[in-house]
Amino acid sequence: MALADTRPPVAVPVADGVHWIGALDPGLRQFDIILRTANGTSYNAYCVRGRDGVAVIDTVKENYADTFFARLESVARYDEIRAIVLNHLEPDHSGALPELMARAPQATLHISARAQATLKGVLRGEEELSRVRITTGEQASVSLGDRQLAFLQTPYLHWPDTQCTWLPDACLLFSGDVFGCHFCDARLFNDRVGDFRFSFDYYYQHIMRPFREHVLNALELIEPLAPALIAPAHGPILREAPCDYVRRYRQLAAPLLHNEAATSEKTLLVFYVSAYGATERMAQALRDGAETVEGVRVSLYDLAGGEVAPFVDLIEEADGLVFGSPTVNGDAVKPVWDLLSSLTLVNVKGKLGAAFGSYGWSGEAVGLIEDRLRGLKLRVPAAGPRARLKPTDEELRACRDFGRDLSLHLTGRIEKRIIDMAALG
Amino acid sequence: MPKANVTFEDIGITVTVPAGTRLIEVSEKVGAGILYGCREGECGTCMTRIVQGAANLAEPSVLEDRVLKDNLAGRDIRLACQAQVLGGEIVVRPA
Ligand code: FES
Ligand SMILES: [Fe+2]
Ligand SMILES: [Fe+2]
Numbered sequence: 001m002a003l004a005d006t007r008p009p010v011a012v013p014v015a016d017g018v019h020w021i022g023a024l025d026p027g028l029r030q031f032d033i034i035l036r037t038a039n040g041t042s043y044n045a046y047c048v049r050g051r052d053g054v055a056v057i058d059t060v061k062e063n064y065a066d067t068f069f070a071r072l073e074s075v076a077r078y079d080e081i082r083a084i085v086l087n088h089l090e091p092d093h094s095g096a097l098p099e100l101m102a103r104a105p106q107a108t109l110h111i112s113a114r115a116q117a118t119l120k121g122v123l124r125g126e127e128e129l130s131r132v133r134i135t136t137g138e139q140a141s142v143s144l145g146d147r148q149l150a151f152l153q154t155p156y157l158h159w160p161d162t163q164c165t166w167l168p169d170a171c172l173l174f175s176g177d178v179f180g181c182h183f184c185d186a187r188l189f190n191d192r193v194g195d196f197r198f199s200f201d202y203y204y205q206h207i208m209r210p211f212r213e214h215v216l217n218a219l220e221l222i223e224p225l226a227p228a229l230i231a232p233a234h235g236p237i238l239r240e241a242p243c244d245y246v247r248r249y250r251q252l253a254a255p256l257l258h259n260e261a262a263t264s265e266k267t268l269l270v271f272y273v274s275a276y277g278a279t280e281r282m283a284q285a286l287r288d289g290a291e292t293v294e295g296v297r298v299s300l301y302d303l304a305g306g307e308v309a310p311f312v313d314l315i316e317e318a319d320g321l322v323f324g325s326p327t328v329n330g331d332a333v334k335p336v337w338d339l340l341s342s343l344t345l346v347n348v349k350g351k352l353g354a355a356f357g358s359y360g361w362s363g364e365a366v367g368l369i370e371d372r373l374r375g376l377k378l379r380v381p382a383a384g385p386r387a388r389l390k391p392t393d394e395e396l397r398a399c400r401d402f403g404r405d406l407s408l409h410l411t412g413r414i415e416k417r418i419i420d421m422a423a424l425g
Numbered sequence: 426m427p428k429a430n431v432t433f434e435d436i437g438i439t440v441t442v443p444a445g446t447r448l449i450e451v452s453e454k455v456g457a458g459i460l461y462g463c464r465e466g467e468c469g470t471c472m473t474r475i476v477q478g479a480a481n482l483a484e485p486s487v488l489e490d491r492v493l494k495d496n497l498a499g500r501d502i503r504l505a506c507q508a509q510v511l512g513g514e515i516v517v518r519p520a
Pocket of ligand 2: 090158159
C-alpha cells in the first residue's frame with residue numbers, strides 16, 4: 001500500500017500562467033441526489049496570472065475550501081487577485097466564494113446577469129455585492145493587463161446563471177459544468193486519467209439533455225473558437241483533442257431517430273397500462289378518434305411491453321403525450337409513474353398532455369397524472385375520460401371524441417370555447 | 426357588475442369573469458397550464474405572458490414589480506397569483 005501523501009496540496013500547471021487549484025472528492029457516489037458516480041468527482045478551480053494581477057475561476061464545495069486555498073496560495077498572494085469569476089453559482093463551485101471575497105477584498109466578482117438572484121443566497125454583505133460586475137455589454141471581458149478573459153453567455157448549462165470564460169491568448173475555455181463529468185482521477189488530464197467516456201456521456205444525459213436547445217446555442221458560440229484546451233468544472237481537463245468533446249456534444253444533442261412524419265405533421269403518443277383490457281380498449285378508441293384528424297401521426301404503446309429509456313427518446317421528439325392508467329389503490333400504476341418521473345431528463349415544456357383510464361371504485365389516476373403533466377409544464381387542455389370497469393359503447397365514444405379533440409388542439413383547429421366563471425362553480 | 430374576458434391560449438378557453446378576479450382564480454378552475462408555488466407573489470413560479478390586453482389588468486404592486494425584476498421578466502410578464510382583471514379582453518399563456 002502506498003503511504004498517505006502528507007505534503008500540503010499545491011497548484012498544478014495547466015497552461016502558460018494557468019494553474020489548477022481545485023479539489024478531489026474520490027469517495028462521492030451520489031451527486032445532487034439523482035446522479036451516480038463510480039469514481040467520485042472533482043471540483044475544478046483555476047488561477048490565471050496576467051501582468052497586472054491574477055484571476056480566480058470558480059471555487060470548490062465548501063468542505064474542500066482548505067485544499068483550494070492551499071493550492072491557490074502556492075501560486076498567488078491574495079492581494080494580487082483582481083478578478084474572481086464564477087461560471088455557475090451552484091454550491092459545488094461557490095462553496096469557498098464568501099471566504100475568497102473576504103481574503104481578496106480588492107477583487108471584483110464577475111457573474112452573469114441571471115446569477116444575481118442566486119448570489120443573494122451566497123453572499124449577504126452590501127460591500128461584497130457592490131463588487132459584482134455583470135458579464136454582459138461593456139463588462140463582457142476583464143483585463144489582467146497583457147491578457148483578457150472574455151465571457152460567453154451559456155444559460156441553463158446547468159442552471160440559468162451559467163456562463164463560460166474564454167482566455168483567447170491560450171485558446172483556453174473554462175467551461176463550467178459544460179464538458180464536465182463526475183470522474184475523479186488525480187492525474188487530472190484526459191490523456192492520462194482512466195477511461196471516463198461513459199461518465200462524460202452520462203453527465204450529458206442527466207445534466208445537459210433537458211436543455212438541448214441551450215446546448216445547441218452554446219455550441220454555436222464554442223465551435224468557432226476551436227479551443228486548444230477545455231478546462232471544465234468537474235472531471236478531467238481536456239487537453240488532448242478537446243474538439244472531439246465539443247463534437248461529442250453535437251452528436252449527443254442531435255435527435256436519435258429521424259421521424260419520417262412530414263415536418264408539417266404533428267405527433268401524438270398514447271401510452272397505456274391495462275390490467276383487464278378496459279384501459280386498452282379506451283386507448284384504442286382514443287387513437288381511432290385522434291387519427292380522424294388530418295396531419296397528426298398517432299402511435300400507441302403498451303407500457304407493460306417496453307423499457308423507459310426508449311420511450312423517453314420518443315417523447316423528446318413528440319408534440320403530444322397521452323397516458324392511460326387504471327386506478328389501483330387510488331393511484332396510477334407504477335409503469336406510468338416510472339415513465340413520468342423520467343421526463344425531467346428531456347424538455348417537455350409546452351407539449352400537449354392528457355390522461356384517461358378505467359377504474360373499479362374510484363378514478364383518481366387520471367387527475368393525478370394530469371397534475372403531474374401540468375407540473376412538467378405541459379398544457380393539459382381538457383380533463384380526460386374515465387370509465388368504470390368495462391367501458392360502455394358511450395364511454396368508448398367519449399374516448400374517440402377526446403382523441404379527436406386532442407388532435408384538433410395539436411393542429412390548432414380546436415373550436416374556441418367561451419364559458420362563464422359562474423358556471424365553473 | 427363589470428365583466429372581463431380572459432382567454433387562456435394554451436387550452437383555447439375564454440372565461441367571462443367579474444372585474445377584480447385574479448388570474449389564478451380562473452386559470453386553476455379551467456386547468457390552464459400556469460403553475461403556482463407560494464401564491465403570495467414571492468416565488469415567481471406563476472409568471473404568465475400577457476399576449477394581449479395588459480392595460481386591462483390592475484398595475485403591479487411594488488412587491489410584484491420587484492419579483493418580476495429579480496426574475497428578469499420581460500415587460501409582458503405578470504404574476505398570475507397577483508394580477509387582477511379590470512375589464513375588457515385579456516389573452517394570456519404560461520410564460
Ligand atoms: S405563485 Fe409564487 S409568485 Fe405567484
Ligand atoms: Fe451544476
Ligand atoms: Fe457542478
